Amino acid sequence: MKILKVDHIGIAVKNLAESSKLYEMLGIAQAGVEEVAEQKVRVSFFPVGDSEIELLESTSPDGPIAKYIEKNGEGIQHLALRVDNLEAALAELKAKGVRLIDEKPRYGAGGAKIAFVHPKATGGILLELSER
Numbered sequence: 001m002k003i004l005k006v007d008h009i010g011i012a013v014k015n016l017a018e019s020s021k022l023y024e025m026l027g028i029a030q031a032g033v034e035e036v037a038e039q040k041v042r043v044s045f046f047p048v049g050d051s052e053i054e055l056l057e058s059t060s061p062d063g064p065i066a067k068y069i070e071k072n073g074e075g076i077q078h079l080a081l082r083v084d085n086l087e088a089a090l091a092e093l094k095a096k097g098v099r100l101i102d103e104k105p106r107y108g109a110g111g112a113k114i115a116f117v118h119p120k121a122t123g124g125i126l127l128e129l130s131e132r
Contacts, residue, residue, distance in 0.1 A: 001089040004084055008051055012072075089115075108130065
């Protein structure tokens, strides 16, 4: 497995439009808003150098972001690392006994293939692996 870079930092927010104002005041231009229906989330990207800040707003009270905010409040929800081959990365981690949430890639925002490593395997951090 080859990790290419920190792809993005995902931040759970209650209100995408309101939370976006901070990054716009910092001079970071919003690269767009996208809804990922299967994950019950609307996202907004703010490119910073070679990585991005991703704001995530739930589109449903039973969505994973809504549940995260209910339990933890707004804040950093995950760290995403870009890998060169997601399927190979998942197979390698599984072979090493790393607990995964996703054993197969799924669709993510921005056309990425994504998969999550369980926080119990990472010291409490929800780790997303991403391939674009």
